[in-house]
Amino acid sequence: MIELNVNGNTRQLDIESDMPLLWALRNELGLTGTKFGCGIAACGACTVHVDGQPVRSCVTPVSAVQNNRITTIEGLAVDAAGNRALTAVQQAWISHQVPQCGYCQSGMIMAVSALLTENPNPDADTINSSISNVCRCGTYPRVSKAIQALIADNAADDGPRAQGESV
Amino acid sequence: MKMNRRRFLLGTTVIGGGLLLGYAVTRPPRQSLANRDHAQAGQTFLTTWLRIDPDNQVTVVVPHSEMGQGVLTSLPMMAADEMDADWDLVRVEQAPATDLFANGVLIKGFAMSMGLSVPAFLDRTVDFATLKAAEIMNMQITGGSSSVRFTGEMGMRAAGAAAREMLINAAAAQWNVAARECDARNSYVHHEASGRSASFGELASAAAEFEPPRNPILKTPDRFTLMGTAVPRVDIPAKVDGTAMYGIDARPDGMLYAAVTTAPVFGGKLVRVDNVAAIMQRRGVQRVIELDDAVAVVADNYWRASEALKQLQPVFTGTEFDSTNSSDIFAQFDAALDNGERNEDVKAGDAKQAFDSAAETITASYRVPYLAHAAMEPMNCTVHFNNGRCDVWTGTQDNLGIRGRVASIAELNENDVTVHPFYLGGGFGRRLPQSTNTIDQATRIASYFDVPVQTLWSREEDTRQDYYRPAVSSRFRAGLDANGQLVAWENVYVGKNEPAEAAHIAYQVPNQQIEYVESPTHIPFGAWRSVAHSQHSFFLESFTDELAWHAGQDPLQYRLSLLRDKPRHSRVLQEAAARAGWATPVAEGRARGIALQESFGSIVAEVAEVSLTEAGEVRVEKVVCAIDCGRVVNPDTAASQVESGIIYGLTATMYGQISIENGRVKESNFHDYEMLRLAESPEIEVILLESDDAPIGGLGEPATPPISAAVTNAVYALTGQRVRELPLQNYRFLPPPTEAVENV
Numbered sequence: 050m051i052e053l054n055v056n057g058n059t060r061q062l063d064i065e066s067d068m069p070l071l072w073a074l075r076n077e078l079g080l081t082g083t084k085f086g087c088g089i090a091a092c093g094a095c096t097v098h099v100d101g102q103p104v105r106s107c108v109t110p111v112s113a114v115q116n117n118r119i120t121t122i123e124g125l126a127v128d129a130a131g132n133r134a135l136t137a138v139q140q141a142w143i144s145h146q147v148p149q150c151g152y153c154q155s156g157m158i159m160a161v162s163a164l165l166t167e168n169p170n171p172d173a174d175t176i177n178s179s180i181s182n183v184c185r186c187g188t189y190p191r192v193s194k195a196i197q198a199l200i201a202d203n204a205a206d207d208g209p210r211a212q213g214e215s216v
Numbered sequence: 217m218k219m220n221r222r223r224f225l226l227g228t229t230v231i232g233g234g235l236l237l238g239y240a241v242t243r244p245p246r247q248s249l250a251n252r253d254h255a256q257a258g259q260t261f262l263t264t265w266l267r268i269d270p271d272n273q274v275t276v277v278v279p280h281s282e283m284g285q286g287v288l289t290s291l292p293m294m295a296a297d298e299m300d301a302d303w304d305l306v307r308v309e310q311a312p313a314t315d316l317f318a319n320g321v322l323i324k325g326f327a328m329s330m331g332l333s334v335p336a337f338l339d340r341t342v343d344f345a346t347l348k349a350a351e352i353m354n355m356q357i358t359g360g361s362s363s364v365r366f367t368g369e370m371g372m373r374a375a376g377a378a379a380r381e382m383l384i385n386a387a388a389a390q391w392n393v394a395a396r397e398c399d400a401r402n403s404y405v406h407h408e409a410s411g412r413s414a415s416f417g418e419l420a421s422a423a424a425e426f427e428p429p430r431n432p433i434l435k436t437p438d439r440f441t442l443m444g445t446a447v448p449r450v451d452i453p454a455k456v457d458g459t460a461m462y463g464i465d466a467r468p469d470g471m472l473y474a475a476v477t478t479a480p481v482f483g484g485k486l487v488r489v490d491n492v493a494a495i496m497q498r499r500g501v502q503r504v505i506e507l508d509d510a511v512a513v514v515a516d517n518y519w520r521a522s523e524a525l526k527q528l529q530p531v532f533t534g535t536e537f538d539s540t541n542s543s544d545i546f547a548q549f550d551a552a553l554d555n556g557e558r559n560e561d562v563k564a565g566d567a568k569q570a571f572d573s574a575a576e577t578i579t580a581s582y583r584v585p586y587l588a589h590a591a592m593e594p595m596n597c598t599v600h601f602n603n604g605r606c607d608v609w610t611g612t613q614d615n616l617g618i619r620g621r622v623a624s625i626a627e628l629n630e631n632d633v634t635v636h637p638f639y640l641g642g643g644f645g646r647r648l649p650q651s652t653n654t655i656d657q658a659t660r661i662a663s664y665f666d667v668p669v670q671t672l673w674s675r676e677e678d679t680r681q682d683y684y685r686p687a688v689s690s691r692f693r694a695g696l697d698a699n700g701q702l703v704a705w706e707n708v709y710v711g712k713n714e715p716a717e718a719a720h721i722a723y724q725v726p727n728q729q730i731e732y733v734e735s736p737t738h739i740p741f742g743a744w745r746s747v748a749h750s751q752h753s754f755f756l757e758s759f760t761d762e763l764a765w766h767a768g769q770d771p772l773q774y775r776l777s778l779l780r781d782k783p784r785h786s787r788v789l790q791e792a793a794a795r796a797g798w799a800t801p802v803a804e805g806r807a808r809g810i811a812l813q814e815s816f817g818s819i820v821a822e823v824a825e826v827s828l829t830e831a832g833e834v835r836v837e838k839v840v841c842a843i844d845c846g847r848v849v850n851p852d853t854a855a856s857q858v859e860s861g862i863i864y865g866l867t868a869t870m871y872g873q874i875s876i877e878n879g880r881v882k883e884s885n886f887h888d889y890e891m892l893r894l895a896e897s898p899e900i901e902v903i904l905l906e907s908d909d910a911p912i913g914g915l916g917e918p919a920t921p922p923i924s925a926a927v928t929n930a931v932y933a934l935t936g937q938r939v940r941e942l943p944l945q946n947y948r949f950l951p952p953p954t955e956a957v958e959n960v
Contacts, residue, residue, distance in 0.1 A: 064517075065499070072519035076473065081465035082458020084641070085518075086592055087675040091886035094592060122458035139456040146448060146852055149284030149860055151455030152462060152592040152641030177895035183886060185592045185642050186284045187863025189897035191856065 051111045055080065056124030066112035070104075071095045073111050074121060082122035082155050086183065093182030096156035096163075097121050103163035103179075122155040125162065137199060138162045145195040149186035157182045161196060169203040266295055266379050272403055272417035274301045276372070279311040281613050282451055283643035284860070285916045286853035289449045294368045294849060297442040298376030298435060299383075300400040301416065308450050310637045311615075368849065369912050377432035379423070386422035387414050437847065446852035451639070463638040466598040466609035470667040472502055473518035475525040475674065476657055478510040478681050481879035482738050484532040485509050491529045498524045505661050512661050518672055537738040537879035542687070545876060546583060549689040549710045549735050556733035558708060562720055565727030567695075570704035574695030580762055581692070582755045582940045586874035587685035587744055588881075588889060593641020594678045595654040598670040599662035605632045607668070610655065611640035617649030625659045644864070645743035651683040679889055680881040683742025684874055686711055690719075690755040695727070700767055702778065703727060709755070710735050711748075715815070718748035721756055722785050722814060723778035739876060745864055746917040749815040753921030754928070754942065757811035761929040762938060771810055771929060772798055784844050784907055785812060788821040791903050792842035796823035805951070806837060809929030811922035818845040818913030822862070824898075824926035826934060832948035834931055835896070836866060839923065842903040845913035854915050855902040861919030862900055867892040869924040872943050890945070 051062045053070075055078060062077050074080040074097070083106060086094030090105040097106045098120040128134040135143070138161055148154040157180070164171060164179045171179065176196060184192070267275040276292035288308050296306045380400050387405035388395040391412055398407050406413045437444070454460040479485060489511055492504045500520035505512045511530045515521035571577060598609040599622065606626050612618045615635045623630040640647055658671035673681070688710050695704030704727040712732055713719055719730055744750060764774035772793050779786045789812055793799070802808055806827045813820055825838040841858055848854050871890040875882040883889040928939040935949045 068517070068519055072517060076517045076519070079467060080458075081461070081467065084462075084592070085464065085594065085672075087886050088522075089675075089885055089887065092592070092891075126457040133457075135457065142456040143448070143452055146452060146856065148452055148455035149286075149856060150592065150640060150642045151284065151451070151460050152639075154455050155458050158456060180894045183592065183891045183893060185590060185644070185864070185891065187860040187866075187892070187897070188856070189863060189892075189894045190859050190900050192894060193897070 052115055053078075053111060053119060054117065055119045056121060056127070062111070064111065067110045070097065070106035070109045070111050070114055070119070074106065080121050080123055084152055084155055086153065086156070091183070092153070092156075093160055094153050094156040096159040096182065098159060098163055101163060101166060103160050120159075122159060125159070136162060137202065138165065138195075141195040141199050145191050145198065147188050147191040147195055149188055153182055153184045153186075154188075157184065157188075157192060161192070161199075165196070165199055165203070170200055266299065266375055268379075268416050268420035268423075270417045270420070272415040273305050273307055274299065274403065274416065275307045275309055277309045277311045281611070281615070281637065281640055281643065281647075282310070283611075283613070283640035283647070285857055286449050286451075286850060288451050289447055290849050290853060291368050291372045292450075293442040293447055294372040295376035295379075297440055298373045298432075299380045299416075300402065300441070301376075302403040303442060303447065305403050373434055374432050377434050378428040381429050381432055382423040382426045383416055383419045385426045386419045390414070390419070390422060443849050444847075444851070447850055449853060455639075460639050462593050462641045463598070463609060463611035464593055464596045464641065464670075464672060466636070466638065466668075466670065468598065468600060468607070468609065468668040471598065472514050472516055472665065472667060472669045473521045474505075474512045474514045474658070474661045474669050474671040475518065475521035476510050476512045476661075476671060476677060477525055477528070477530065478653070478657075478677065479532040480680065480881075481532070481535050481538055482740055483509075483535045483537065486511055487531040487533055489528060489530045491527070495524050495528055498527075503664060504528065505664055507657060507660055510657060512657065512671070514661065514665070514669060518670075522674060535738070535879060540738065540876060540879045542585065542876045545687060545737050545739070546689060548737070549583070549687075552710060552733040552735035553689060553691055553708055556735065558731040558733055559712070560730075561713070561716075561732055562728050562730035564725075565704075567704050567706055567727040567729035570727035571693070571695045571706070573697075574704060575698040576696045576700075578694045578696070578763065578766055579692060580759050580938075580940060581689065582758060583689040584685075584687060584751045584754060584942050585872070586687045586739060586741075586876070586881075587750075587868055587872045588679050588682040588874050588883070589642070589644045589646035589685075589744055590679065590886075590889060590891065591640075591642030591644055591646045594673045594675055595646070596670060596672040597655050597658035598668055599658045600668035601626070601663055601666065604628070605634070606659075607634045607636065608655075608659075609636045609638065609668075609670075610658075611638040611647060612649070612655075613640070613643050613645075613647040614649045618652070618655055621649060621652050621655050622659050625656055626663065644745040645747070646682065648743055651742045653681060675886070676884040679874075679884050682874075682881075683740045685744030685750060685868075686739070686741040687737075688751045690752070692755070692759045694759070694763055696767075702763060705729070707731070707755075708733065709752070713748040713752065714743070715747060715749070718752040718815070719756065721760075722782055722812065723760065723775070724781060725778070738879070745861070746815055746920040749813060749917070749921040750865065750868065750924075753811065753813035753815075754924040757813065757922060757925030758928060758938070758940065761809070761811075761925065761932065765932070771933075775810070775812060784819050784910065785814070785821075788812070788819050788842040788844050788905060791905060792821040792823045792840050795842070795901060795903055796825065796838070796840040798823060805934075807930050807934035809926045809931070809933055811925035811929060813918070813921040815918045815921055816914030816916075817911060818843055818915065818918040820844075820918045820922050822919070822922040822926040824923065824930045826927060826930040828934065828949055828951055832950060834870070834927065834944045834947075834949065836870075836898040836927055838899045838901075839866075839926070840901045840903070841919055842905060843913075843915075843918060844905040844907050844910070845915055845918070846910040847906050847912045848904050849912070851904055854904055857915040858902045858904075858919040859900050861915075861917060862923050863892055863897060865920040865923035866896075866898070866927070868943065869927050870896070870943055871945050873945070 084094040086092035090108040095107040099117045278291050280287045282288045292308050384398045403416045404413045500515040503514045513521045513524045600607040619633045619635045623633045662669040690709035693706040697703045705725040707730045764771040808825045810823050820843045823840045827835050
């Protein structure tokens with residue numbers, strides 16, 4: 050049995066230890082917000098958080114994350130009391146009207162959330178090297194603007210604040 | 217026979233307990249739409265649907281697919297504005313793929329029941345001899361940058377305006393006052409004189425007793441309340457929290473998953489599979505299914521199906537193309553251009569005579585490779601056969617087309633096939649019904665089961681089994697007179713264009729001979745964002761740039777000198793150039809290039825500013841785009857479509873290359889079919905221009921075509937190297953002013 054802690058819930062799954070986390074999430078747990086894009090960690094559509102770190106779940110075997118805290122896009126928008134509460138990143142995505150087809154945006158939001166939690170004021174090189182997700186609709190200009198607005202908010206808030214975690 | 221329009225309405229009145237106004241709109245006011253009636257013969261009507269519930273909620277049913285272009289917002293905006301509905305009370309639904317929402321079926325059926333007489337509201341729009349228009353309308357196609365400019369302008373606005381008039385008529389009758397004394401605002405009808413008001417919901421059923429007006433009065437733009445404003449997109453909230461459902465997310469009970477591999481050389485057939493028994497032993501595997509040209513493994517988890525498929529040993533037939541490479545295809549194109557039969561595209565003046573007497577001729581040849589669409593959501597379709605019926609879950613650019621396709625393969629009546637629409641994880645032409653190999657496979661695979669089966673392609677399959685933007689070669693010859701004036705334009709290229717005008721030039725050249733040769737290959741091709749414009753804009757605007765430099769003129773001024781009779785074209789060039797600082801010196805190590813293309817009813821000029829990396833690779837620093845799309849319905853979604861089109865075209869410019877090796881596609885996934893990413897994404901400025909009296913133009917595609925030439929023209933300005941073949945990843949440029957060398 051494989052034990053996974055996903056979005057605060059512990060689940061026992063009778064699955065192979067080398068099954069990629071992506072397919073455990075999508076096919077076994079019904080968490081379809083995490084997307085399949087390439088299967089080789091080249092596009093980032095499948096990005097989730099493992100202990101707060103961005104991980105491409107399509108190449109991460111479930112055996113590697115059994116003792117870790119996994120957060121998917123579905124778990125991002127939930128506050129401590131279990132109520133739906135969009136994070137600052139998700140709100141910025143709405144106010145900047147970032148998504149188009151939206152398919153890559155779960156992964157994009159997870160990657161940006163992890164980055165800004167780690168570093169509330171990343172420089173351009175850090176952003177560019179951290180956010181390598183592919184978006185075929187070309188939402189990059191708006192992704193950039195939303196990130197810059199979040200960085201500005203962080204600065205205005207008089208100190209760093211977690212972006213990727215609900216409060 | 218006289219048409220009874222009431223019958224038309226009554227047939228569609230009781231849906232979900234609310235009033236449904238189904239209105240086949242034709243003949244919008246002549247003053248605003250005459251141009252389009254002539255320009256788009258056979259496409260001037262579309263059915264739109266407005267539902268009013270007793271709680272005063274208006275539901276707009278959109279017969280197009282949402283693939284990121286904002287159609288679920290822009291079309292309802294157009295209907296609600298004309299209707300004077302309160303936007304907060306407007307709800308949006310995707311039209312189901314049923315006869316009720318099949319414009320053509322409805323119209324055709326109606327016409328037949330009328331004994332083929334022409335209802336007044338359909339005249340001039342349906343060719344009753346052939347019912348051609350009705351057949352065209354038997355679709356819910358999303359493509360051709362058409363939703364707003366056709367469905368919206370012809371359908372949604374008129375439907376909203378008609379509903380408004382009917383609601384006002386109902387109120388006036390109820391209050392026994394003149395309709396002209398009543399007004400509609402925010403989903404209420406008011407009679408100022410008596411202070412009475414009633415909600416749309418209260419008036420809806422009485423309104424249905426009135427005939428829809430034949431020519432509903434559309435608002436003039438000064439009275440728009442929603443159109444022209446940046447209404448936030450209705451689909452975005454679900455796209456930031458993981459709840460938006462795409463075809464790949466369909467999870468009907470008991471669903472199995474199929475992984476597929478298709479003959480790698482197009483046209484190959486499956487001969488046999490050598491190790492089926494061993495594969496069947498693997499965990500979760502339910503069945504190995506041999507199709508005509510493919511083999512599928514069905515399992516209870518996609519990963520299990522996919523891993524099993526990797527171990528499968530299918531044998532495919534050889535084909536006559538097993539040793540064909542890209543170089544052979546381009547050699548075939550060259551031979552066709554040398555000796556093939558030429559078909560006329562444009563003929564103006566006397567090009568032959570003009571070339572004979574030209575003081576100088578200039579020639580150049582260009583070519584582009586095949587391109588895959590690489591939509592982010594890999595192709596998929598879920599099908600369930602159940603008691604002689606069939607359910608289909610998929611994201612498609614044509615739900616009705618897919619229904620017909622599945623019905624035909626499954627040998628079912630179309631009404632026994634239910635298509636459940638989903639969001640599309642990218643369309644770009646890939647999810648049009650012409651590119652339906654996934655749908656066909658999914659239907660055949662599911663026919664072996666009584667549970668739903670989701671057929672899902674790997675990224676590798678998606679890349680290697682696409683309907684590609686075709687590879688194209690194009691040759692030019694220009695004739696200059698003794699003053700260096702451009703007097704003759706000759707262009708011959710491979711493959712008939714769709715749209716037909718893709719290779720036509722806006723420039724004033726008195727003698728033109730534009731022709732094409734056919735040179736078919738075994739590579740399947742299909743519509744790729746902006747279709748033939750994507751390659752021809754690169755060809756035309758590169759060659760025009762060559763002529764400008766040859767003439768020793770500024771590329772902007774040269775173009776303007778050939779556009780004296782084209783004020784809209786001149787304006788987009790001037791606006792883009794002005795915002796880009798064309799007249800001011802560019803920063804050290806950078807250069808600018810400009811290009812122009814009209815497509816899908818919009819005119820676009822783009823200025824790209826480029827630099828070189830230390831390794832000699834091109835970096836696009838900034839793009840300024842000016843687009844004249846007639847009128848803007850939603851400036852924010854318009855700008856995002858333009859940004860999107862530019863990035864899509866930039867990926868093709870920088871990286872796009874599908875290579876044919878031994879008859880098959882060499883590239884397989886994002887590591888060798890690279891996409892532009894955030895780090896390479898330039899700053900983009902969008903200038904939206906409107907033109908009074910011009911028809912509304914498309915936005916989904918027109919920004920894609922000019923970017924390639926804008927970039928490569930800038931590369932020329934920077935390096936002196938003319939790029940005549942894409943993509944740029946095949947080049948390394950030396951920094952200026954040394955002449956660049958190709959390093960491939």
